[in-house]
Every structure is written in structure tokens, then in C-alpha cells.
Amino acid sequence: xxxxxxxxxxxxxxxxxxxxxxxxxxxxxxxxxxxxxxxxxxxxxxxxxxxxxxxxxxxxxxxxxxxxxxxxxxxxxxxxxxxxxxxxxxxxxxxxxxxxxxxxxxxxxxxxxxxxxxxxxxxxxxxxxxxxxxxxxxxxxxxxxxxxxxxxxxxxxxxxxxxxxxxxxxxxxxxxxxxxxxxxxxxxxxxxxxxxxxxxxxxxxxxxxxxxxxxxxxxxxxxxxxxxxxxxxxxxxxxxxxxxxxxxxxxxxxxxxxxxxxxxxxxxxxxxxxxxxxxxxxxxxxxxxxxxxxxxxxxxxxxxxxxxxxxxxxxxxxxxxxxxxxxxxxxxxxxxxxxxxxxxxxxxxxxxxxxxxxxxxxxxxx
Amino acid sequence: xxxxxxxxxxxxxxxxxxxxxxxxxxxxxxxxxxxxxxxxxxxxxxxxxxxxxxxxxxxxxxxxxxxxxxxxxxxxxxxxxxxxxxxxxxxxxxxxxxxxxxxxxxxxxxxxxxxxxxxxxxxxxxxxxxxxxxxxxxxxxxxxxxxxxxxxxxxxxxxxxxxxxxxxxxxxxxxxxxxxxxxxxxxxxxxxxxxxxxxxxxxxxxxxxxxxxxxxxxxxxxxxxxxxxxxxxxxxxxxxxxxxxxxxxxxxxxxx
Ligand SMILES: Nc1ncnc2c1ncn2[C@@H]1O[C@H](COP(=O)(O)OP(=O)(O)O)[C@@H](O)[C@H]1O
Ligand SMILES: [Mg+2]
Numbered sequence: 223x224x225x226x227x228x229x230x231x232x233x234x235x236x237x238x239x240x241x242x243x244x245x246x247x248x249x250x251x252x253x254x255x256x257x258x259x260x261x262x263x264x265x266x267x268x269x270x271x272x273x274x275x276x277x278x279x280x281x282x283x284x285x286x287x288x289x290x291x292x293x294x295x296x297x298x299x300x301x302x303x304x305x306x307x308x309x310x311x312x313x314x315x316x317x318x319x320x321x322x323x324x325x326x327x328x329x330x331x332x333x334x335x336x337x338x339x340x341x342x343x344x345x346x347x348x349x350x351x352x353x354x355x356x357x358x359x360x361x362x363x364x365x366x367x368x369x370x371x372x373x374x375x376x377x378x379x380x381x382x383x384x385x386x387x388x389x390x391x392x393x394x395x396x397x398x399x400x401x402x403x404x405x406x407x408x409x410x411x412x413x414x415x416x417x418x419x420x421x422x423x424x425x426x427x428x429x430x431x432x433x434x435x436x437x438x439x440x441x442x443x444x445x446x447x448x449x450x451x452x453x454x455x456x457x458x459x460x461x462x463x464x465x466x467x468x469x470x471x472x473x474x475x476x477x478x479x480x481x482x483x484x485x486x487x488x489x490x491x492x493x494x495x496x497x498x499x500x501x502x503x504x505x506x507x508x509x510x511x512x513x514x515x516x517x518x519x520x521x522x523x524x525x526x527x528x529x530x531x532x533x534x535x536x537x538x539x540x541x542x543x544x545x546x547x548x549x550x551x552x553x554x555x556x557x558x559x560x561x562x563x564x565x566x567x568x569x570x571x572x573x574x575x576x577x578x579x580x581x582x583x584x585x586x587x588x
Numbered sequence: 589x590x591x592x593x594x595x596x597x598x599x600x601x602x603x604x605x606x607x608x609x610x611x612x613x614x615x616x617x618x619x620x621x622x623x624x625x626x627x628x629x630x631x632x633x634x635x636x637x638x639x640x641x642x643x644x645x646x647x648x649x650x651x652x653x654x655x656x657x658x659x660x661x662x663x664x665x666x667x668x669x670x671x672x673x674x675x676x677x678x679x680x681x682x683x684x685x686x687x688x689x690x691x692x693x694x695x696x697x698x699x700x701x702x703x704x705x706x707x708x709x710x711x712x713x714x715x716x717x718x719x720x721x722x723x724x725x726x727x728x729x730x731x732x733x734x735x736x737x738x739x740x741x742x743x744x745x746x747x748x749x750x751x752x753x754x755x756x757x758x759x760x761x762x763x764x765x766x767x768x769x770x771x772x773x774x775x776x777x778x779x780x781x782x783x784x785x786x787x788x789x790x791x792x793x794x795x796x797x798x799x800x801x802x803x804x805x806x807x808x809x810x811x812x813x814x815x816x817x818x819x820x821x822x823x824x825x826x827x828x829x830x831x832x833x834x835x836x837x838x839x840x841x842x843x844x
Contacts, residue, residue, distance in 0.1 A: 228595060247804070266670040286844075318844075323685050324684075324685065325681055325843075325844075326844050345687055346687075348685060348686060348687040349687045351685070352685075353681070353682075355678050355681050355682075357677075357678045358678070359677065359678030359679055359681055359682035360679075360682075361611070361679060362677070363610075363611045363614045364607070364610060364611070365612070370609065372603060372607055373682070373686065375599075375603050376600060376603055376683070376687075376688045377686060377687065378596065378599070378685045378687070386628050404614065419681065582730060
């Protein structure tokens with residue numbers, strides 16, 4: 223149905239008709255104005271937002287009773303790409319996603335999603351978004367099929383369409399065998415997939431994923447990454463939050479590093495890595511207690527303070543002096559009788575970037 | 589594509605009612621357990637304490653209408669527990685992210701508890717019949733009694749919804765939701781005639797909205813005059829709805 227309209231608009235534009243003329247032709251043909259606007263025409267763009275920004279956040283702050291969870295955050299999310307909010311536990315990621323998904327009101331500031339204001343036009347906005355929260359929000363007593371069917375009906379699909387869409391998603395997410403079992407018999411990975419399926423029922427333009435892979439085993443995580451990539455290929459815009467550097471590195475076209483309610487850096491994974499510069503020297507001590515002594519010995523070769531972690535026996539230090547230092551480092555450790563199980567000189571990872579930017583690691587990487 | 593908003597709200601409420609009732613059908617143990625306690629009360633009062641309580645009529649005919657009101661009030665208190673459960677499991681977040689009517693989650697909950705209460709009343713009436721309870725003034729009046737009980741329970745379920753949304757935790761909702769109901773239920777005319785009580789307890793029991801409702805339901809069942817009880821009961825139900833429907837909806841909107 224909307225396909226015809228899209229086609230018509232394409233042709234009309236091609237012939238140089240203005241939006242007003244197109245609107246008039248379509249309303250004359252019996253279409254409701256809001257249907258045309260909602261589903262077909264480009265959403266209005268707020269002043270100052272760039273053309274390819276589908277989410278625009280301007281000076282958003284959120285104050286809970288005591289905590290300032292977000293402090294004057296501004297950002298733009300590009301249409302049709304994956305954008306990651308990367309930050310440790312408590313950084314404010316969930317708060318920002320909840321504000322954008324209209325679950326929470328900001329204390330101050332303004333934000334638009336798909337051209338709609340999150341505070342003043344929430345109901346309209348909800349038709350365009352999908353949300354998979356930090357914890358799978360599915361009814362445990364109902365079956366997977368019943369869950370999706372219910373969500374479809376609440377999006378006001380007609381019952382037959384809702385049923386068909388549920389079946390389609392169950393297939394896509396490899397849940398067909400379990401479709402009619404109560405969700406309480408599902409594994410964690412299956413619940414996550416069902417939750418994601420539920421957020422996709424209405425073909426959202428924008429998908430919010432709050433820590434989509436936290437708590438998943440590596441295989442399920444990998445599967446989910448591929449699902450997200452496919453969605454983006456089909457034109458969905460994804461905003462995801464993560465504590466995992468690797469996830470942001472693997473998936474995101476653009477990364478916002480967020481800490482204590484501030485955006486402390488942004489860019490592509492490569493751009494962020496460049497901010498660290500040089501290489502990273504990584505020592506794995508056989509005896510975990512040796513880390514601080516080892517850190518002291520190699521300090522002078524580094525561009526910054528070495529980070530010693532006694533719980534995993536690893537010392538990390540940025541350096542730009544190249545491989546020539548390796549021999550000297552090994553010699554020094556050897557003469558101090560500190561045993562190495564491994565020594566690595568590598569390109570910086572996002573972990574190192576985060577470490578450098580914040581002075582502390584992320585939860586997931588201790 | 590876009591039906592009018594009123595239809596949409598009704599559809600959404602219906603979907604929510606369907607979901608809640610489906611949950612009950614999947615967990616029949618919940619229903620069975622909700623009968624054990626009132627049946628125990630019936631047996632306890634009918635056969636143990638009943639002998640010591642003097643009423644103008646056969647005690648079982650006095651007791652069953654009271655038990656029905658009690659069961660419906662306790663049943664209504666499950667509303668808040670269910671909402672707290674949905675909140676803690678993230679279901680409310682899911683619903684709030686959908687373009688559905690804002691009021692549908694709460695209305696769906698309170699209506700499904702009322703439907704469940706209707707079945708509870710039928711079962712309790714049958715249990716009563718099995719041990720000698722009789723409707724003495726025709727089924728139409730008893731039907732009116734059931735309607736009043738359901739309305740009163742519906743009003744209480746909005747109080748419960750407000751509590752559930754405020755505490756957000758199933759266990760606390762279970763405690764906080766029930767603790768204030770006990771004195772209301774026991775210092776009332778549910779089990780004993782209020783004129784056998786004395787002092788402040790008597791005063792409280794006589795002005796207790798649960799007593800007004802119980803007196804009306806009992807009078808309709810026994811065929812005695814209902815007097816002003818029915819008006820007081822209706823006014824209380826209306827007052828509770830006027831205060832707690834907006835309060836619950838406000839709470840729902842303000843969830844963070
Ligand atoms: N409902 C709430 N009430 C009070 N404080 C909160 C609430 N939700 C989150 N916070 C606080 O706000 C900060 C940011 O939390 P959150 O957005 O959940 O971070 P993240 O998702 O990055 O872990 C934390 O300090 C957290 O304790
Ligand atoms: Mg979070």
C-alpha cells in the first residue's frame with residue numbers, strides 16, 4: 223500500500239512537483255494526510271541538524287534524585303548506520319537510550335528522533351522505533367509466538383498481519399521449534415533473540431539496543447552481531463550501547479565514548495585508536511604479584527603510565543619506540559628475576575583508548 | 589489504517605485483558621491457590637467459630653456474602669502484585685515503548701482482575717451451597733449483589749495498582765498491598781455483626797466501607813432491607829475511583 227505512494231512520490235518528484243502538490247494529489251486520492259507524512263514523506267528536520275542525522279540530541283541532561291546521569295550531552299546519529307554508545311557501567315548509556323525511546327523525560331535539553339521531538343511527540347515517535355532493553359522484556363508465561371503476536375496487535379497491525387509477522391520473525395531468529403513453548407523454558411540467548419524480534423515487529427526505522435549481548439555466550443553474541451549487520455544492510459538505523467570494546471569495534475560505524483554522563487570522545491574505531499598513537503606493550507607475568515615491580519622497570523620506555531593489573535597479571539603501556547625496546551625490556555625483567563609468560567607489542571585496541579581517555583578500564587575488561 | 593482513538597484504546601485494553609487472562613489459564617495453580625484461603629475461612633468460621641457468633645439468620649447464610657466480599661478485596665490486591673511483576677521484568681518498558689493507549693496496561697489489569705473475581709464469586713457461591721448456604725431472595729437480587737461486589741473490588745484494584753507501581757517490587761507489593769487491608773477486612777461486618785463489638789473498634793467497623801458493602805450484599809442475599817448501606821458503598825467505590833484512577837495513571841506515566 224505505502225509502496226504505491228512511495229512510487230508515486232518518486233515519480234512526482236522526478237517531474238518537479240513540490241511537496242505541497244504531492245500532498246494535495248495524494249489527499250485527493252483519498253489518503254489521510256498523517257498517513258502520508260508518517261510513512262512516506264521525509265520527516266521534517268530540526269534547525270541545525272545535518273541532513274543524514276536521524277537522531278539529534280542537543281544539550282540533554284538528566285538528574286535523578288542525587289545522581290546527574292547525563293550532563294549536557296549533544297550528539298547526532300547517522301541514518302542507516304550503527305552507532306555505539308561505549309562506556310562502563312553507570313556511564314549513563316541506559317538513561318540516554320530511555321530518553322530517546324520516550325520512556326524517560328530529560329531534565330533539560332532537546333532531542334529529536336526521526337524528526338519527532340521525544341518530549342512533545344512521543345506517541346508518533348513510538349511507531350518508528352524498536353527497543354530491546356538491557357533485560358529481555360518478554361512475557362515468560364506466554365509462548366514466543368504469543369509474545370510477538372501481542373506486540374504486533376499493540377502496533378495495531380491487523381490480526382492476520384500480526385500473526386504472519388510473528389511467524390516470519392520466529393523463522394528469522396531461529397525460534398520456530400520453540401515458538402509454542404512458554405518463554406520460561408527458553409535459554410538466555412533465545413530470550414534475547416525473542417526480545418529483539420519483538421522490537422522488530424513494526425519494521426522500525428530506528429532500533430535501540432541496550433547492551434544487546436551482555437551475558438550472552440560468544441556464539442550467541444556472534445549470531446546477534448550478524449543479525450544487526452543484516453538489519454543495517456536493509457536500511458535500519460541502529461543505536462546500541464555496550465561495555466565491550468570489541469563489540470563497538472566490530473559493529474559500529476561511529477562510536478561515542480561516554481563516561482560519567484559526558485561524551486569524552488567520538489569517531490570511528492580507527493580514529494579513536496589513532497588518539498592513543500604508537501603501539502601498546504603488553505606484559506603477561508607468570509606470577510601475578512610481579513606486575514607493579516615490572517611496571518616500574520619498563521616505565522621509561524612508555525608514552526604514559528603503565529597500567530598494572532594484579533588480578534590477571536597483565537601490564538599495559540603505550541609506547542612509540544617500536545620493537546627495539548623489546549630486547550631491553552626482556553633483559554631487565556630477567557635480571558630482576560621476574561618471569562614472563564608472554565610479551566606483546568601491538569596496535570592499540572579500543573580498550574587502550576578507553577583506558578587513556580578515562581584513566582580506568584571498563585567493567586567487562588576489569 | 590488508523591481507527592479513531594476511542595476504538596484504539598478499547599482494542600488495546602482488550603489485548604491486555606486477553607494477555608492477562610491467558611496468563612491465568614497457563615498458571616491454573618494461581619487460581620487454585622486463590623481459592624484455598626477463602627475456602628479455609630468458610631470452613632473455619634462455619635464449623636469452628638460460627639457456633640459462638642450470634643446472628644439473626646443461619647450463620648452460613650450470614651457468612652457467605654461476607655466471605656465473598658473478603659475474597660474479592662483480596663483478589664483485587666493481586667492487581668498491584670501483577671503490575672510490580674511486569675515492572676520488574678521490563679514488560680512495562682516494552683509496553684511504554686509501543687504506540688499503544690497509555691491507559692491500556694492499567695485498565696487491562698484491573699479489568700482482568702475483575703473478571704477473575706467474577707469466577708471466584710461463582711465458585712465461592714457453589715462452595716457455600718455445598719455446605720448449606722441458600723440465596724433467600726431470588727437470583728436477580730443476588731446478581732445485583734455480585735455487581736456491587738465487583739464494582740467495589742474494581743475500585744480497590746486501582747488502589748492496589750497505585751501501590752504496585754509505587755513499590756515496583758513483587759515481594760513488597762505483596763506485603764504493602766495486603767497489610768492495610770487486614771484491619772479493614774477483620775474490623776468489619778464480614779464475620780461478625782458490628783453490634784457485638786464495642787468501643788472504637790465498633791465505631792470503626794460501623795463506618796468501614798467494607799462493612800457498608802458487606803451489609804448491602806448480605807441484605808440482597810437474605811432479602812432484608814439494604815437501607816443506606818448501598819449508597820455509602822457506592823459513594824466509597826466512586827470516591828476510590830476518582831482518587832486512585834488518576835493517581836495510578838500519573839504513577840504509570842512517571843515511571844522512570
Ligand atoms: N531510576 C534511577 N534512579 C536514580 N539513579 C539512577 C536511576 N537509573 C540510573 N541511575 C543512576 O544514573 C547513572 C547512570 O545510569 P545508567 O544510565 O543506567 O548507566 P549505564 O546504562 O551506562 O550503566 C548511574 O549512576 C545510576 O546509578
Ligand atoms: Mg545500562
